[in-house]
Amino acid sequence: MLKLVLRPPTLGHSRVLKPRRFDWAIALAWMLLLFFAVILAATLPTLLKPLVPKGNARILISALVAAASLLAYWALVHFGEGRPVDELAWRPGGGLELAAGLTGGLLLFSITAAILVALGQYSLVFHAPTGSPAAFDVSVRAGVMEEILLRAVVLRLLWRAFGGWWAIGLSALLFGALHLGNPHATLFAGLAIAVEAGVLLGAVYALTGRLWAAIGFHAAWNFTQGWIFGAPVSGGEPIGGIGTMALTPGASDLLSGGGFGPEASLVALIVAGRAGAAILWRVRDTLQAKR
Template identity: 45%
Template structure:
């Protein structure tokens, strides 16, 4: 049977070669990756041809180029995958859901990171030393806020988590997408194995479960963008090792496991603990609903391809229902 908790199921009448080379989870991930790389080169080439984003370009122009480079390749690749390969409505990123659900996610991200800062303050680790009303908030919003939120959530949750879940189940999808998300930050300034592990657990698992429970990329994007914006622009804390220009000028003291060190509060056990509690709450919702997709790869393969062989062997029989 079709699992109602996933977005896509292989068409029942699809020929065998299409099931392997076009509709299978691995094939769709490969197709998305190829499209993403192609659009990345095209976007970069277009920016270069227009002369945008050079070393002497204004901050806002540089931020706009970074926004386009981070968001557009993933968005275009995802739209083409959904429309041309999966041929379905893009409910998880539907225009009618973008504003209301993005706003809810942004509010949740602001409150969650504020709770992290509040805990660090109460523990004597976070200190406000001044304010900076001239902080460049718009470039930060475009780059580390919306750019990172849109690009990384489409890549890690819309494509990787969703498609792996359809093929191998929720638990495997959580692990794979979280590990990928943590590894993607290993090259950031000040990154360590600990910081990447912390991001994988606190953010990779949280965003994965948030998408699983809500089936909304807008919520994930809003939370991700607001977390980054609050961290850097509001509270003046480095965002994944990137220097912050915040309205509040701040310092952090204490051991790195508490303050997060030069990488930022994402590497703090406070962020790890609070985000893990949110992840467990979402997991409880999923378990209560019974929406966890089980990992049954061999059964899915038999359903996917065995059904076609059975149909071909019995031309008079009724077509099987589409399965994953």
């Protein structure tokens, strides 16, 4: 019988991260270097866009950005920290973790959407599919790159510097703050993203010790929201798909999320927040353990 292999994350204790005086400051400096190095590597494939046939450009560039992010992170950690990059290890159970994350993201947003429609905040109709390249972009590129940056880089190295609970909280707040520049963003939208994605996906990473479940969850949540239900993803324009989930006249901004979309709704905050809290309870001992 297949089972998820649960393990604490590898925080790093060699080369640049070996125990020494002011090791917390070294961890923060290494975090910043990794963060911007991965972003730089991920921008390189976009330079190829003029050379790619227009019909395939968005899907191909998104796949290359995801691959470049993974490769850059692996190389920097492997050679910089001098250790196996366990958080990207595929065996044992990487495929199962990815599948569990994909299933979780699909189910959790579907539950959120069903409640919002039942409360009369949105109307929902299904139709012929559209918008596949954009759906691939917001799912794969965001799911891979953002999980590397916010979980494998920021959360892991904040954990190394200050401990698990601080790392969960600070990385979640940063993730929410990074969305405040999106269209229709509000402070409540930033808070909702911090809880729904920052806390929940941080807890998933702490549970499995690898990125695959968090990547799968993030990608499936975005794909389900944007393509299956046709709702705005993080304040962006609808990307098409097989559904159109539109605000009903007189809908409450608090309940519905307003122009930002369902992610800024009180409903999504409660649904994803409860899931995140359940996983945090499961990993509480891991988070309290000495770094």
